[in-house]
Amino acid sequence: MFDKVLVANRGEIAVRVMRSLKEMGIETVAVYSDADRKSLHVRMADEAYHVGPAPSAESYLVIDKILEVGRKAGCDAIHPGYGFLSENSEFADACADSEMTFMGPRGKSIDAMGEKTRARTLMKEADVPVVPGTENAVEEAEEAFEIAKDMGFPVLAKAAAGGGGKGMRRVDEAEEFIDSFKGAQREAISSFGNGDVYIEKYVVDPKHVEIQILVDEHGNGVHLFERECSVQRRHQKITEETPCPVLDDETRREMGEVAVRAAHAVDYVGAGTVEFLLDANGNFYFLEMNTRLQVEHPITEMVTGLDLVRWQVKVAAGEPLDFEQSDLEQRGHAIECRVYAEDADENFRPTPGTIDLLSEPTGPGVRVDSGVYEGMTIPVNYDPMISKLCVWGEDRDHAIQRMRRALDEYVIAGMTTNIGFHEEVLTHPDFLDGSYNTEFIPDYMANRDKPEPKHRDIAELAAVLATHRHDEALRDGDGDDGEQSGPKSRWKTLGRYRQLGRL
Numbered sequence: 001m002f003d004k005v006l007v008a009n010r011g012e013i014a015v016r017v018m019r020s021l022k023e024m025g026i027e028t029v030a031v032y033s034d035a036d037r038k039s040l041h042v043r044m045a046d047e048a049y050h051v052g053p054a055p056s057a058e059s060y061l062v063i064d065k066i067l068e069v070g071r072k073a074g075c076d077a078i079h080p081g082y083g084f085l086s087e088n089s090e091f092a093d094a095c096a097d098s099e100m101t102f103m104g105p106r107g108k109s110i111d112a113m114g115e116k117t118r119a120r121t122l123m124k125e126a127d128v129p130v131v132p133g134t135e136n137a138v139e140e141a142e143e144a145f146e147i148a149k150d151m152g153f154p155v156l157a158k159a160a161a162g163g164g165g166k167g168m169r170r171v172d173e174a175e176e177f178i179d180s181f182k183g184a185q186r187e188a189i190s191s192f193g194n195g196d197v198y199i200e201k202y203v204v205d206p207k208h209v210e211i212q213i214l215v216d217e218h219g220n221g222v223h224l225f226e227r228e229c230s231v232q233r234r235h236q237k238i239t240e241e242t243p244c245p246v247l248d249d250e251t252r253r254e255m256g257e258v259a260v261r262a263a264h265a266v267d268y269v270g271a272g273t274v275e276f277l278l279d280a281n282g283n284f285y286f287l288e289m290n291t292r293l294q295v296e297h298p299i300t301e302m303v304t305g306l307d308l309v310r311w312q313v314k315v316a317a318g319e320p321l322d323f324e325q326s327d328l329e330q331r332g333h334a335i336e337c338r339v340y341a342e343d344a345d346e347n348f349r350p351t352p353g354t355i356d357l358l359s360e361p362t363g364p365g366v367r368v369d370s371g372v373y374e375g376m377t378i379p380v381n382y383d384p385m386i387s388k389l390c391v392w393g394e395d396r397d398h399a400i401q402r403m404r405r406a407l408d409e410y411v412i413a414g415m416t417t418n419i420g421f422h423e424e425v426l427t428h429p430d431f432l433d434g435s436y437n438t439e440f441i442p443d444y445m446a447n448r449d450k451p452e453p454k455h456r457d458i459a460e461l462a463a464v465l466a467t468h469r470h471d472e473a474l475r476d477g478d479g480d481d482g483e484q485s486g487p488k489s490r491w492k493t494l495g496r497y498r499q500l501g502r503l
């Protein structure tokens, strides 16, 4: 087993990974940029090393700097988290070359899934259903047009080097095709330096359902069931849940088996996720594979009882899985809400700032994976996610009730957050009946009226109160109240304003 691990990431995921490492008796090493000197992951780590200025291209993404820290600190492995270098095959191979274990798949597995046309070919060979489409990129727009007409509109022109929604053009009518196709080629060149574009039949109003898999070095592979991720906007997930409310057991089992086959087809080792589109008739199609731990992994942990990071570490150390598929079950229901410093009323504009007051929900069935603490300033340089609020319930209704309770308990003052927006989602009829698909948020936003001020006003009021209380504390030499001293207790005061806000 490893003695000391470098966590090559920041924020909540670095904190999450370090927690499992600590539980396993492994020392933790953090890296940080100028913007993260005071961030939570730096405080959590046993050691921390500076890796450069705020822009990630000059710090968290510089392979040589990260490896140098690993060597200097004497690490025997590196956990990449998600984003940054997590799906960089060059980094995965460079770790292996410098005798630090990369906690992820081999570089060649990352590359096999990274190029979409190649991945589709490999998947077809492994009997994994893919969306009908061309085998390879099509160079000539006229040739592509003939193919599209045979296929029938709508079709999708996709960049072979794309992924996560980048480099896609939907074409609904023949007249638009040539321009859109050429546009997709230009975009592919400017975004990826690779102009290859291929054609797929467009699957209308699908659900996005993904399967978590786990494979060890000894060829044992299991799936940890699905996550339903259709609540998203511009390819940013907002809410995820498991089980998927419309999936039957037969389809679930099939999807799981297919996902494990997909992983084996690229000699995958470690934790990974296979994404599918699920159409209204219950047909599912391989979309892409994410060769990393994902943001939304906690809801899988809640229904399976497994610690995915712990298993990433064990598998990376060469240990075999000590359970098989038949040992696993989905127990209850889990939901994640991604809590962001953003303003849903202003086109989801990021609103990073300083957290004046923070009180995170706790209690039965609640888990908060947070990257912040009270008084911390959220850097403007990175994704403005504050935390992931996850709940577990005995069934879906229970989980929804718990999530609404937990959202209500959550106090973040000093900035606008999307907590109020989550409450809207969690009370929407299409969410409640589970029928929603990837058009849910776009459709909702097109018709949405700005809600009554609630969380937003409360946050601003609370910021004023926090400042006031701070002044008072300086004057009295003691910020906290003793007994029933009313206004001096910030939580009681805040509670009163929260109730007022609801009148």
Ligand code: MV4
Binding pocket: 131, 156, 163, 164, 165, 166, 200, 201, 202, 203, 204, 206, 207, 208, 230, 232, 235, 277, 287, 288, 438
């Ligand atoms: C599609 C599709 C419909 N038909 N492919 C978006 C992300 C990228 N991984 C692929 N995506 C899609 N591919 C075909 N043939 C619809 C989407 C899509 C989508 C997929 C998952 C979650 C949200 C989405 C939102 C819009 C479009």
